[in-house]
Amino acid sequence: MIGSIVKYTFLFILLAMMEIFVVSRFNIHFYVNPHIYLLFIIILPVFTNRLLIIFLGFLLGFTIDQFLGTGGLHAAATVTMAYLRSILLSAFAPREGYGKEDFLTIGKFGLVNFLFYCGFMILIHHFFLFFLELFTFRNFLFTLIRTLSSSLLSLLFIVGIHFLFSRRAAK
């Protein structure tokens, strides 16, 4: 229990720092705007207290906001994603259900299910983020294209990082 608290605190700080100092500085293009910190909410254990997940989502997003000067933009997007997480988890559950102590790894989940679960989480997050950033329906097409193209790259990053982490954890 203490071990996993330490582990996830470390992960929280590491992902937030990577987001603030590396990923947010890529500046690729308006339409290609990846984010990786949501990996934290994605891989929290299945049976984590759902209230805690929602709160952690807010805390993580708010931390990012403070450093990037975006008010509550990331907090709003991440807390929404965290709230909807349980629905996605049950939608993409493995056929034999979740084990008691399951960490969310690709191995236990199955690659296809994991990609779908991850992909939808990222889509929800990015859509809310970009919609609130422009906060208008006038340029709705901008928001949709931005969500799709950025989500693809985020998915690539997130699955890649997760793959590295879970391989290290398995050793």
Added chain:
Amino acid sequence: MHNFTEFFRKYSRLILFVLLLGISLFFIYKNNKYQRVLIFNAANETAGSAFEIYADGREYLSMKKTNRLLAEENAALRAQLLSDKYKIYNKWMNSDTTYKQMYTYIPAQIINNSVDKANNRITLNVGSLHGVEAGMGVISPDGVVGVITTVSSHFSVGLSLLSKWKVSARLRGSSFGTLSWQDTDENTLTLDRIPSYVNVTPGDTVETSNFSTIFPEGIPIGRVKSFNLDADEGYFRIKVKPSNEFRNLGAVYVVDYMFKREQLMLEDSASVGDPKE
């Protein structure tokens, strides 16, 4: 009472979610109002120091280019010195009472910026200790960069031209309009509300107008890239290529318009005196 606790147990997640979402939206709202000064100073300082280390490295790598730009600007400024001008009339005078300083400039370095968000921010390594205030303009040797929105003691944060605010701008030597960023790429700004009778040619210079309390008159913004006529409204909509490369901002100046307070106060009090219908 039992029903009450039952209700809370059933909807606890929804309640927490709505509460936290509400808090987030409130902060977005507050942030958009540029009232971030009080709350976020601490985070601003921390992030500022870290970004400065990063910027130092980048600055070192681009030193050669920056040196050249500054040398060019120095040369241009030297050319404006009175001692560099040939005196035609012997009685030419420049006493202190003839001219009063209207704008002063605070040199600064951009230590963090973005070009891929809907509101792109710049972080500068000068703050209230250097005399920077919210609402001051930021220009580079190439032209207009943005406006300061938040100030802490050592750093300040502003919005670059690539965000949701408008600048009063004009075509050099002719009509003025409103400049904003409506596109998705960093190389296109839009100049709106130029009357249809004005002659526009690609390559024309777009500069700040004399209606701004942020920038001095005549600071370049960019050049006309293309334009089309909005037939319904009778206005040109002009696409402008900014003269600054927003991806590579380095040395800038913060513009302090010294009469700003006086002008705004006068304008406010003037509207109070308007005759009522």
